[in-house]
Amino acid sequence: xxxxxxxxxxxxxxEGENATMNxxxxxxxxxxxxxxxxxxxxxxxxxxxxSNEREKHSGRLRVTLDTSKKSSSLLITASRxxxxxxxxxxxxxxxxxxxxxxxxxxxxxxxxx
Amino acid sequence: DTGVSQDPRHKITKRGQNVTFRCxxxxxxxxxxxYRQTLGQGPEFLTYFQNEAQLEKSRLLSDRFSxxxxxxxxxxxxxxxxEQGDSAMYLCASSGLRLSHNNEQFFGPGTRLTVL
Numbered sequence: 001x002x003x004x005x006x007x008x009x010x011x012x013x014x015e016g017e018n019a020t021m022n023x024x025x026x027x028x029x030x031x032x033x034x035x036x037x038x039x040x041x042x043x044x045x046x047x048x049x050x051s052n053e054r055e056k057h058s059g060r061l062r063v064t065l066d067t068s069k070k071s072s073s074l075l076i077t078a079s080r081x082x083x084x085x086x087x088x089x090x091x092x093x094x095x096x097x098x099x100x101x102x103x104x105x106x107x108x109x110x111x112x113x
Numbered sequence: 114d115t116g117v118s119q120d121p122r123h124k125i126t127k128r129g130q131n132v133t134f135r136c137x138x139x140x141x142x143x144x145x146x147x148y149r150q151t152l153g154q155g156p157e158f159l160t161y162f163q164n165e166a167q168l169e170k171s172r173l174l175s176d177r178f179s180x181x182x183x184x185x186x187x188x189x190x191x192x193x194x195x196e197q198g199d200s201a202m203y204l205c206a207s208s209g210l211r212l213s214h215n216n217e218q219f220f221g222p223g224t225r226l227t228v229l
Contacts, residue, residue: 031216041222043156101158
């Protein structure tokens, strides 16, 4: 079953605006990861944040993690039409030893030129 | 190209037929994962291997599903007596051994199965 819930399910913005997606999860984690999926394609890893980290940056991406609230957010700054895709958070549960990731249902982002 | 590859990319079959998918992971990765994704949903875990050992299977993996990784390299996922509910994208991923990899998984392009 899915552990994560993502909010919003769909987001439509204009090019140049920022996009924020939120993820909530249920169990304790080793880390939380964000992936992007273009329509009909495989997933591409974007960024990973460990359970002892609170914020991480990678290019135009900023991820925050609040383990007390079991939530994370992904911010994409200065969005581009090429950012149009579905974005998934995935948790690596702390009972794992390199096993499954548990994915949310995703946020579908549309960036209009 | 050294990414994860999957074959075939698309498969259309009739209900009741058997299908087999193949996944070739990144060569130095010892872990291999299978996920299933239906439209509008995130991937759901099916099973994973460390080398040739199948370490975990989801309850989603009914008796009609079997996965193998005989030499610890490529893997196959077979579905017997397919049902329309098996229609989905089947994703394969691999990851490395070292803890520094933090279980970052690299995904293949997927095999889209349509059961008529």
